[in-house]
Amino acid sequence: MVNLTIDDKQVTVANDATIFDAAKAAGIRIPILCHDKKLHPFGGCRMCLVEVEQMKGRLIPACTTPVSEGMIVRTATDEIMTARKLVLELLLLKHPLDCPVCDAAGDCDLQNLTYEYKVNSNKFTDEKFHWKIDYENPLIERDQNRCIHCGKCSRICDEIVAFGAYSFVNRGIEAKISTPFDEKLDCEYCGSCISVCPVGALIAKPFKFKARWWALNRVKTVCSYCGTGCQLTLGVKDDKVLTTVYDEDQGFHNGQLCSRGRFGYQFVNSDQRLTNPLIRKNGVLEPSSWDEALNLVAARLGEAKNYDPSGIAALVTPRLTNEELFLFRKLFKEIIGTDNIDHSAGYAHEALTKGLKESLGVTASPAEIADIQKSNLLLVIKTDAYETHPVIGFEINIGVKRKGIDLRILSDKAGKLSKLPDAKSYIHKPGSELLLVTAMAKALVDADLVDTACKGLDEFKTSLAGISIEAVAAKTGISADTIKSLAVDYARAERALIVLPIGLGYSGHGKELTQALTNLAILAGKIGKEGCGILVLGEKNNSQGAADLGIHPTTGGRDAAAILAGCQSRAIKFLFVAGENPVVSYPDRAKVEKALDSVSFLVVQDLFLTETAKKADVVLPVKSFAEKCGTFTSAGRNIQRIRKAINAVGQSRSDREIFAELIARISGVAVSGDAAALLGELASSTPGYKGVTFENLGDNGFIYPVEISPKLVTVILEESPAEEGKFALVTGSSLYHCGTMSRFGEGPMLVAPETYLELGRKDAAKLGVAEGDSLKVKSAAGELTLKVKVGVRLPEGVVFAPYHFESSSINNIVTGAPVTYVTLSR
């Protein structure tokens, strides 16, 4: 600790604190424009200048200067005030002062400081700049005339986002922040630059002219897209969510968001939202009252229950809150008495509910998100985790760039993280990751690098007897030496963490892969320690909660695939779908549609009239995450609160209210639909959740503990032989989308509006296609015509398509195998 004096106050702070930090700790505010605690020190704006007794002769920037013992600091002498005023006068000399039409007005550091320092005249005169404003890119309006050159946009894009869309160009007064060749911005549109811009040089186009900042009500909640669990502040006015608001103190991610989180909120107030219950009458869905709809559903459910509970099945989206999932489970498992419940097509959670369950005895990852930065080596599997969980990607960026974490990516395609300094990508043949990981385990055993204390070692060794690393090398396309050295590097790292993103786009052997990876961690003794273990990244905002609450068959019931098969065979007569959109997101669309068409009674509750809802007999409109309270559990086991920001859209009700109503109507017993009460109830019955209440969750939630009992498990290797002469189609997530809900967000759709087929340059040249051309993609299951996107990340013979979109949905041609072999033709 260091002792210093600031404005006659004694302050004691950590050794690595800056004068700015120390002043803040002492309650002394030093003005800043270019400083951001997340970024490397910059020292450009010169607003934070202070005087230091020991460094006389010049003014010292508080935000970059580390404290030292006995420092005597003054923060507001006449000389300092003169300098700060000069800085403001100079900035205003070039700034357009178009505050009346600037979207940052009210949230502008320059405006606020100008006011605070009473700079109401200027000693100087000069012409303003007339830089061309970039209106052309879809989401970010860039007006360099307003820029004050704090460099935060360029720095955050480089240091945290690791994209590098901006840089300073030119010198002297003509210096400005620019894009490559000064063209329109073309980036991944996470909007981090907007969040840190202290003025109105960068503004979110979707929010332009929507509201003044001071008119916004700010509501803290949690993002409802992926499983990262980013905290979010919604900007609300007139009962509408108009924007997301940056709060640098929020969450492990310090308010950082990805494109979906920042720009994808518009689905909440989309004019496509369902506002009324709908009942199919004479083949047509017609508006009805809640009573009529609920009575009908309750009556049909009751009838079906009385006939045979096993003929009832329910699918639910892991986007619902824990409280809602809890009631969902209660309704179907307890009241109706069926075990035919599932979510995410089954396979998108098997990694947790089967893989980790059998290997570790729990359905949650032993590692937390914070372990990423604590590890020395990260082994990322399947994809690079950036597209599925962009903000976790930021964490990896920071870890690699600042802490020198050794990043190893095992994937069928390169990704953004492959470009990080010293990152090593192991691009294997599609579908061969399971073999590869098993061969790594074999290499550890061969090299005698195993923890001899681990349970079931002898048996496990025997199970590997048939594995030849050389044979695996041939099948995976990764050389035997590389496999061995990767295994050795992993084992020798002091702390090593495995990261495995899962989701609807990443089909096949989720359970086996997780087990093989967990075996690896157990063998190498990389589990149960800080910065070690395995982190399975559930796809949706509450995928982990759904696993925790057991929203899957546990007593021999049907899983999602079996439910759909049951519908088709008419074993399932009543299907309840809460928030899922199987027609678009589950594999094999033809089969799904047939199943839904075959079922006698289909109830769908959703925000939108989805492709699945269109087939329903009753459609119940639900509230979005912005209209309700509850909790989500993130991939890192963090239970966090979501808060109501606006009143219900139309007559929509929360899933919780609907389930409670149905329980009451069917069983005649009233249950509480109150979120707090439900949380109390579920907390007492869910391992790790004990004692959790809304009150004690606090701002940063609660990371519940897990007790693991690691065990080596023999993994059944299933091989998917490559089909000669065909392209391997791998599916996954688009960076701009998550599931199918983001299609109703204006932001994501402006950037990525449709399905595409991405292929490498060589393949594109071979096929004679260019970006934007169309290709016919034919698999055993069907045929689709997709627009071509040409990139550099795919190896020859491998093509990629995201799964989120309704039209040309990729499940027309994929059926849930790890790889789909397709032919391409013009």
Add this chain to the structure above:
Amino acid sequence: MSENAAIKILICQGTGGVSMGAKEVEAEFFRVIAEKGVDAIVGKRCDVIKTGCRGLCANDVLVDIITEEQGRVTYDFVTAEEVEKIVDEHIVNKTTLEKRKAKPYYNTFVDQQMRVVMTGCGQINPESLDAYLAEDGFKAVEQCVKQMTPASVIDEMKKSGLRGRGGGGFPTGMKWSFCAATPGKVKYIICNADEGDPGAFMDRSILEGDPYCIIEGMMIAGYAIGATAGYVYVRAEYPLAIERLQMAIDVCYEKGYLGKNVMGFGFDFDLRIKKGAGAFVCGEETALMASIEGERGMPRPRPPFPAVKGLWGKPTNINNVETFANVRHIILKGADWYASLGTETTKGTKIFAVTGKVKHTGLVEVPAGMTVREVIYNVCGGIANNRKFKAVQAGGPSGGCIPADILDTPVDYDSLIKAGAMMGSGGLVVMDETTCMVDVARFFLTFTRDESCGKCVPCRIGLKAMLDILERITEGRGESTDIDKLLEMGTTIKKASLCGLGQTAPNPILSTIKYFRHEYEAHINEKRCPSNCCKELLLWRVIPEKCVKCGACLKACPVDAIKWEKGQLAELIIEKCTKCKSCYDACRFMAIE
């Protein structure tokens, strides 16, 4: 010189020499000597040797011929056509071509100096390792590694009193000790050769004339600090320096003077050149390191200082070319010898690039503590064209001016700062009575305003705002509050800017206001430029009393705006005049105002 010593023909081939045709002169010497069989005729070998810069570049091509009989004779302004004659007369006939010999002032220029750093420069072939070895090359590093501990090398540097020649004057030994004290396996040595001050070219001359001494200096620093790799950051505008240094590095690698286990001493040292891309600010050490890292060359806040967290985040020691060039001499001749040169606070010698309205411009190495007057008058021959001395700008765009009444200021770090100027990299721009001090301030500010990296507000916008005011003043639109505004802003910008560029950029303005406030006042209040320099304020007429009817102005005028006939007073036709000032500059009698 021994009986059979070869005749040496030294041809200056620095950038100045080459641009004046030194290569052709050299080729001609080779041709003539070969064709005539001069070696046989005189019975001795004639060695034609290219050397680095001698300092008096204005007189290039300089050729020194050293024979037993005549000793060393210098010919200046040599052209290829004259070579045959020089060979015939001087070498074959052993008679000196008196008319073509450099004038006595050349010897004065040379003799008044004290060459330490530039001993090799202009004497030895910069492209020959053997030539360097013959001058005790790499003996200093050998002595360090074999006989001294790293700590004692640093002690020796401290004892010598050497201060950084890049401008700041930070004690070199102390700087090395900081970096040595920072723990870390990987450390770097950087040589700052991004010499950017207008008119300064001492670093270039050393690199061109004696590149091995820089390599050796850096090796010694590497040994002392525990660094095994170094970078020389040279501006790309110095192609010849880069070429020669690269050649020297390549030879060193080939002969084992660089790389693993240097000279079998058991220590490693790697060296490479990083070319700058033309930004003045990259001479600032943190911007320079950013540039090496591949980032835009923008300064970073200090602390942390490079000695703690420098290149790629590793402890780094950065010195400039001239500093490294001193190192081997200190080791070879001892710290005590070095400390005996110079003044109490500034030891050794300093090279100055003297330019401007002085008779003999060029590079001058003098012991610290010589007065400015001595440099200008004794070494450089005083003011050209018999005009009156007005001031000398010391330290380039970061420095300040020294007026006539303090011309006896000694050239050492502290005296120059006290005078309101600074040593800087050692530029001395001499100004005479025709130089307007407001215009000088405007000139330097135009430079710094253009070269500001744009990172910090005071420098980026403040310099532009100050320049606007200065331009207004020189155009006759000055306001009465302008001087105070400039003073206030200048003081604040100095204190508030991020790096050395902004912190010193107002110096030329502040010092010209301090010493020549009356010139500012004349511009503002009387809309008059006392030096008849600012075009907008000239009257553009001939003063009849001063005109000697010589017609020089007529010849100089490119647009026929002068009416003159023999024996008549000249007349300036204002309608045709483009205010180019050619007539003004041509008039030796100050008859145009």
